[in-house]
Amino acid sequence: MDSKALGAKLKTLRLKNAYSQEELAESAGVSLRTVQRMENAEAVPRLDTVKRLFQIFGLSPDEVMDWTQTEDKGYLLGMNLSGLIFIVLPLLGVVLPLILWMSRKDKIAGVSELGRSLVNFQLTWALVYYLWSTFCGWLMGFFNFSGNGDVSPALVYNYLYVRVGGIFFIYLLEIFMISLNTYRINKGLKVKYLPKINFLK
Known part of the structure; x- marks a missing residue:
């Protein structure tokens, strides 16, 4: 999973939908630190966390995983x-x-x-x-x-x-x-x- 691409996409969606990091964390049921670490690509998030965060924006896990894949x-x-x-x-x-x-x-x-x-x-x-x-x-x-x-x-x-x-x-x-x-x-x-x-x- 490409943490950098995932974090960048999460931040883009959060800003586009006018969510603060605190609001996004509360809506997804995760900690504020989890959102911060994910956006800054400080750690590889668990799949469950990825699902919960991106479901808020109406995205399925398959759509999310497409952003993290490289071409080879x-x-x-x-x-x-x-x-x-x-x-x-x-x-x-x-x-x-x-x-x-x-x-x-x-x-x-x-x-x-x-x-x-x-x-x-x-x-x-x-x-x-x-x-x-x-x-x-x-x-x-x-x-x-x-x-x-x-x-x-x-x-x-x-x-x-x-x-x-x-x-x-x-x-x-x-x-x-x-x-x-x-x-x-x-x-x-x-x-x-x-x-x-x-x-x-």
Whole structure:
């Protein structure tokens, strides 16, 4: 949270609405010293204090947090590209972007939107990957069990063709969507990760 930007905005709103520091403190139910320290950026305020002070001016916490965020396109690009770790291990493609999202979600503009969209996309396709692998393994076991125990080379070939084909499609989709959204972030456009299930709202 950028205390300086927050303090400057609070002071601007207070003066614009003709509140003294004492009146603002009383209306919000905080101490005068809290208002003074916040306006002078002497301390990082608690989120509850920020909400109480800015609600007086009809502002939501989301609107307030927007003033405290910095622009960092490099971080957004790096976070987006971190999804490519999916190629090594699908679960890492969820975990790494999630860690990067959580560590900067209130500090950098655009991280929350990108993080939510990227993690939902990665979760969706990690789930598809593991379900597909499980289904293919079950299918091979079924044919092996239902026959006389011998597995023909044609069956193995078809199994590998189907399994590898499905995984190849998933990897291709991952690489395409991450590359597309890297381009969109670089151009300052909104990210679009599709198709995905919105596990995290």
